[in-house]
Amino acid sequence: MTTMDQVIKCRAAVAWEAGKPLCIEEVDVSPPKAHEIRIKIVASGVCHTDWAYLFGAGKGMQLRPFPLVLGHEGAGIVESVGPGVTKFSPGDKVIPLFLPQCGECECCLSPKTNLCRKDWKNTQQGVLADGTSRISCRGKQVYQFLGIGSFSEYTVILETSLARIRNDSPLDKVCLLGCGVSTGYGAALNAAKVEPGSTCAVFGLGAVGLAAVMGCKDSGAARIIAVDINKDKFEKAKEFGATDFVNPKDHTRPIQEVLVEMTNGGVDFSLECVGDVTVMRAALESCRSAWGTCVIVGWTELEQLTVAPYDLLMGRTLKGTYFGGWKSVEGVSRLVNDYMNGRLKLDEFVSNTLPLNKLNVAFDLMKKGESIKTVIAVTE
Template sequence: MKMNAAVMTEIGEPLSIQQVELSEPKANEVLVKIKATGVCHSDLNSLNDPTTPTPTILGHEGAGIVEAVGANVTNVKVGDKVALSWVPYCGTCEFCVTGEVHLCESAFGPMFEGTLLDGTTRLSQNGERVYHNSLLSTFAEYSVVPEMSCIKLPDEMPLAQASLIGCGVATGYGAAVNAAGVTPGSTVAIFGIGGVGVNAIQGARIAGASKIIACDVKPANLDIAKQFGATHTINSSEVDVEAALKELTNGVGVHFAIDCSGHTVATESAWKSTRKGGTVVVVGAFNPEKTLNIPAGGFHRVGKVLKGSFYGNAKPFRDFPIIAQMYLDGKFKLDDLVLDRIALENINQAFDSFHDCNCVNVGRAVIEFNN
C-alpha cells in the first residue's frame, strides 16, 4: 500500500513528508493503522546519529488499530487496539526463559540495521529500500511490526495516551516497581524529572512509598513533579542534594534512589544519598566517555545495590495492560503527559522544541492521524 510518512533522508536534517510503499505483513507480523505516536527525545538522538541508516522512518512510541495479521499471529486480531513495544523479544533465549525478557538480544541486530526481525524491510520508495526504526517506524500512517511488539489494550483506552506507554511511561514506572522494587512506607529519591522521571514518581506512589523526593535543576520540572506524586522536591543546583536527602530521612538516606538523568554525577549523588542496604537504579544512558566513581572504602559494609535498568525491566504483555487499566481507573496520570496534539506535517516543530531549554520536557507532543 501507499502511505504518507515522515522520512529521515539525511543525518540531522528536518524530516520530509513523503509517500512510501508498505508491503504486507509476513507470518509473524502485524499491520497496524497508526492512530497516535509520541515524539520522543530518543527520536532526535536517532536523527543525529551517524549510524542511523537512511532513508528511514523514525518513531517508536505508537498506538493504533490492528488492520491485518500474518498467518501465525495469535496474540492480536483485526480491530484490536494496541500499544507498540519497541523491544520485542524471542521467548526462547536464556534471558527470556528465565523471565528477563527486557534483556533479550534478538531485536538489537535488526534494530541497528534498520530492518525487521528477519533482516528485511517492508518499506520502500520507487523500488528502493526504506529502513525501519526500532522495528516500528510510527511516524507513518501504517506500520508492519513484529507480533511481539503488539500489546492489546482495553477498547476504551484513548490512543494518544496509549501511545506513550511503550517507552517513557513503561520505563519510569518499571524502574520503580520492577527494577527497584519500591516497598510500602519506603523513601525514594528520583533524579532527573523528565518524561521518565515523572513516571518513576508515579510508580513509587503506586508502590506505596511514604516519601517521594524529586531532584532536578529546573524549578518548573519540580513543580510538575508534585502533580505526579512527589511529596518533596530538591533543586540540586541550589542546595547540597546529599545533605538535603539525609535531612529528609533522619540522617540515614533513602531506601531507593532512581537516576533518570543520564549523568554520572547524579548517580554518584544517588549512591551517597542512599542508606545502608538501599538500592540505586540507573535508567538514564550514560555518555560512554564518562566514568562512574563511587567510594571504595567500606564498600562491603554498606550492603547497597547499584543496578542498571533497561526499559524499566518491563514485561510489556504484563505491564502495558496494567498501566492502561490504572489510567482508566484514575490511578495513573497520562493526560498531563500529552503536551500537544499535532499533525504529521508539523513533526519538525516538535523536534525543534527539544532545543528550547525552557520547553517543558515531562511529556510528549503526540502526532494524531485521521487515517
C-alpha cells in the same frame, strides 16, 4: 476497497540524515511477511530517545542507518496480518514494542528478567527478521527505528513485538505506554522495589522521571524528592506525588551532599532518569549506606560510568533497568487496564498534541524543555 496484500502509500516523517530536520514524505509500506503485522498508527508519543538519536548519531551513539523513520511510542489498529500470525486480527487495537516478548526463550521463561532478545540485533538496526524493512521512499529502503517506525501512518511490526490491548482504549493516551511512562513507572515498582514508608529521590523530571515519581507514590513512599535544574517542572512533579523539590542550581555543594543532609544520611531509593553519568554518580552517592538502592533508568551511549568501590562495599546497590522491567507484551496490556480502571495516570503527561507535519516543532519544544510529552496525531 481492501488494502490487504497491497502496497500502501502513506505519509511518514523521514530522517534522511543525522542532524537534519525530518521531512514529511510519501512512502510505500509493503504487506506483512510471515509472522508480521501491518498496522495503522493512530498516535505516537515523542520520546527523547528519538530526538537524541537524530541529533546525536555519529557523536558516540551506536550508529543506525539512514534514511530512517523514527518513533517507537505508537498505538494503532491492525490492518492486515502475515502468514502464520494467529494472535492478532484486523481491527485489533495494539501497541508496538521495542522490546519483544517471544514467550519461548530463556529470558522470557525466567521471572528474573524481561530482556527477550528475539530478533534483537535486526530491530536495533531498523530492520525486521529477514534483514529488511517494509518502508521505502523514492526507491530507497527506509529503516524503522527499533523495528517500529511509528512516525509513519502505516508500519509493519514483528508479532513478538506487539501487545494487543482492549478495544475501548484511547490510542492518543495509551501510546505513552510504549516507552517512557512504562519505563519510569516500572523502575520504581519492578527494579527499585520501593517500599512503603521509604524516602526516594528522582533525578530528572521528564516523562520518565515523572512516571518514576508516580511509581514511588503508588509503592507507598513517604517522601519523594524531585531533583531537576528546571524549577518549572516542580509543580507537575507535585501532581504525581513528589513531596520535596531540589534544584541543583540553587546549591554550591554537590547535590548528593545536599540530599544526604536533607535526609539525615541518604535516601533509601534513588532513580536516575536523565541519562548522564555525572547524575548517575550523584544518584548513587545520595543513597544511604548499608541498604540504599540506586536504579539507572536514563539511557546514554556516550560515556562510561565510574563508581568508587567504597560506595558499593558500604552496602549500596547499583542496578539498571530496561523498559522498567516489564515483560513487554504482558506488562503493557496490564498497564493499559490499570489506566482504564483509573489506577494509572496518563492524561496528565500530555502537554501538547500536534499533527504529523509538526513533528519538528515537537522536537523543538522538547529541546527547550517546554513540553512534558507531545503526542503526534499520525492519522485521524
